[in-house]
Amino acid sequence: MQYAVAHSWEVFRKKNEITPAITPYGWRHTFVSISNNMPEGLKRRRVGHASSMDTEGIYGQAVAGEDEQATAYVEQRFDAIFTAVPKPTL
Numbered sequence: 001m002q003y004a005v006a007h008s009w010e011v012f013r014k015k016n017e018i019t020p021a022i023t024p025y026g027w028r029h030t031f032v033s034i035s036n037n038m039p040e041g042l043k044r045r046r047v048g049h050a051s052s053m054d055t056e057g058i059y060g061q062a063v064a065g066e067d068e069q070a071t072a073y074v075e076q077r078f079d080a081i082f083t084a085v086p087k088p089t090l
Contacts, residue, residue: 009023009024028047029060031046031047032047032060033060033062036060
C-alpha cells in the first residue's frame with residue numbers, strides 16, 4: 001500500500017511539475033497556514049493532532065496578505081470598542 005501511494009505521488013508530481021522536495025507530508029504546513037480562520041477543532045482533526053498539540057506553532061507559516069488582514073481585524077475591533085463606548089458629555 002505504501003509503495004502504491006508513493007508511486008502515485010511520484011507520477012502526479014512529475015506530471016504537474018512539482019519540485020521533488022515537495023512532499024504530501026510537507027503540505028501540512030501549507031494547509032495549517034492557509035486555513036488559519038478554520039475553527040481549531042476542525043483543523044486539528046484534519047491535521048491529526050490531539051488537543052494538547054500546538055498545531056499553529058509547529059505548522060503555521062506566514063501567508064501573503066496576512067499582515068494586512070491582521071491590521072484590518074485589529075482596526076475593526078478597536079472601532080467597535082470605541083463606537084460602543086458612550087462619549088462623555090460636559
